[in-house]
Amino acid sequence: MSPRVEPLAGPQDPKLAVAVETSGLTMTENGRTPGRSSWLRRKPAAEPTPARSSPAVPAAAAKFDLAPNDPIIGYLQSSVGAVDITTLSFDSPALAAMREAGVVLVVPLVSSGELIGLLSLGPRLSEGGYSTDDRHLLATLAGYAAPAMRVGQLVNQQAVVARDRERIEQELKVAQLIQQQFLPKQLPDLPGWEVAAFYQPARTVGGDFYDFIELPDGRMMLVVGDVTDKGVPAALVMASTHALLRSSAPRLISPGQVLARINDLLCVDIPAHMFVTCLALVLEPLTGHIEYANAGHDLPYIRTADGVVELRATGMPLGLMVGMEYEVKAREMAPGDCILLHSDGLAEAHNSSREMFGFPRVSELAGRGPSGEELIDLCLTELSAFTGADHEQEDDITLVTLQRLPGSAQVAGRP
Numbered sequence: 001m002s003p004r005v006e007p008l009a010g011p012q013d014p015k016l017a018v019a020v021e022t023s024g025l026t027m028t029e030n031g032r033t034p035g036r037s038s039w040l041r042r043k044p045a046a047e048p049t050p051a052r053s054s055p056a057v058p059a060a061a062a063k064f065d066l067a068p069n070d071p072i073i074g075y076l077q078s079s080v081g082a083v084d085i086t087t088l089s090f091d092s093p094a095l096a097a098m099r100e101a102g103v104v105l106v107v108p109l110v111s112s113g114e115l116i117g118l119l120s121l122g123p124r125l126s127e128g129g130y131s132t133d134d135r136h137l138l139a140t141l142a143g144y145a146a147p148a149m150r151v152g153q154l155v156n157q158q159a160v161v162a163r164d165r166e167r168i169e170q171e172l173k174v175a176q177l178i179q180q181q182f183l184p185k186q187l188p189d190l191p192g193w194e195v196a197a198f199y200q201p202a203r204t205v206g207g208d209f210y211d212f213i214e215l216p217d218g219r220m221m222l223v224v225g226d227v228t229d230k231g232v233p234a235a236l237v238m239a240s241t242h243a244l245l246r247s248s249a250p251r252l253i254s255p256g257q258v259l260a261r262i263n264d265l266l267c268v269d270i271p272a273h274m275f276v277t278c279l280a281l282v283l284e285p286l287t288g289h290i291e292y293a294n295a296g297h298d299l300p301y302i303r304t305a306d307g308v309v310e311l312r313a314t315g316m317p318l319g320l321m322v323g324m325e326y327e328v329k330a331r332e333m334a335p336g337d338c339i340l341l342h343s344d345g346l347a348e349a350h351n352s353s354r355e356m357f358g359f360p361r362v363s364e365l366a367g368r369g370p371s372g373e374e375l376i377d378l379c380l381t382e383l384s385a386f387t388g389a390d391h392e393q394e395d396d397i398t399l400v401t402l403q404r405l406p407g408s409a410q411v412a413g414r415p
Helices: 071-077 093-100 132-182 232-252 255-269 359-366 372-387
Strands: 025-029 105-111 114-121 193-200 208-214 220-227 276-284 289-295 301-304 307-310 328-332 338-342 397-404
Touching (some): 071 114, 132 232, 220 232, 220 397, 232 255, 232 276, 255 276, 307 359, 338 372
Antiparallel strands (some): 220 276
16 A cells, blocks of 8 residues: 655644654555655645755665564554654664664554554654654554555455455366266166266365266276365366276276276375275176275165165275275175165264264165165255254265166076
8 A cells, every 4th residue: 555645734633734844754564565655745834935856865765574573563563653763772674674774763553453554754854853743743644544554454455355266266166167077967878777866065166976987798887986175176186086987997897907097097196195985886787797896985885675785895095005906896786776875975974963974874774765866865855854954064975876676677697
């Protein structure tokens, strides 16, 4: 901010008519680029005196940076009125700079107990000292200038914050658009099967993902993953993982080999302290045969005629250590069986009492939904009732169901 002190004309307070004859005056904002030099001029008498040129004075154009740890800040902040710096004797870089520039008097600008700037003055042109009236005028000026300068600083800060917020919102919108491009546009059409999916990020962009990848011989790979952290960094890692899955799955087929390959590739470039959990499941629609591997992801549940069973397979999350191997398990899905794949945003949600929704609840729900779509609706309804209407979502939520429709043909053997 660059306040300019104009000649005083017709003040309400007679004391304000006192002017200061000084060789230079500078308004300096604490911690900011100082304003341009300003001059206080003597109020003209009834007959104006001829104008005369003023010599160039270093004090009027000097710029003083006050470091946060400079001892002069505390001294000036507790001072009342003008301070004659020629009498100060402590070690201060700013004090040394002022003296070098020819400053002899400074008036602290204090607002709400905070030093926000300085009024710095050089010697008077008459070479006399500053009178009591001079100091009173400067103190009065400081009393008006400090609040105005503070308001200006706050306005500038708010403008900067608003610009930063607008820039961040634009970046988030771009990241959200990019992320949406990686999510499936439609569900796969598998005769005799029902596939349903739900995805809701905790922020504008998130780290969860799911996909359906076509494989040779009519097979299909279903993947559900979760990148640690949320926001733009997680979304970028998600996009990279998704691209690697798309390129590796059709060539390697085996879910264990796919996860091992992606793990080695992610270890090279993934940011520190980040990793990816992922579950990959390969389905043969004609036979109902499934193979699955798990890289540290939440265990899926399968509802069968005999009850709900966890699909367990061991494996480290992706991106932590190279050379990891991933266990592959297999089983057959009978007509009516339904698998629930989910991320931890469901089981690890908390209510107002900090009680966790919990995996036992998820397992119990997996046995109740008559169809995949109804199961997802049931999970979301129960979660909403558990957390409450004012709950702020803690983590991304991803739900994918795969159900073999009742009455579909059971084909013996595998192609």
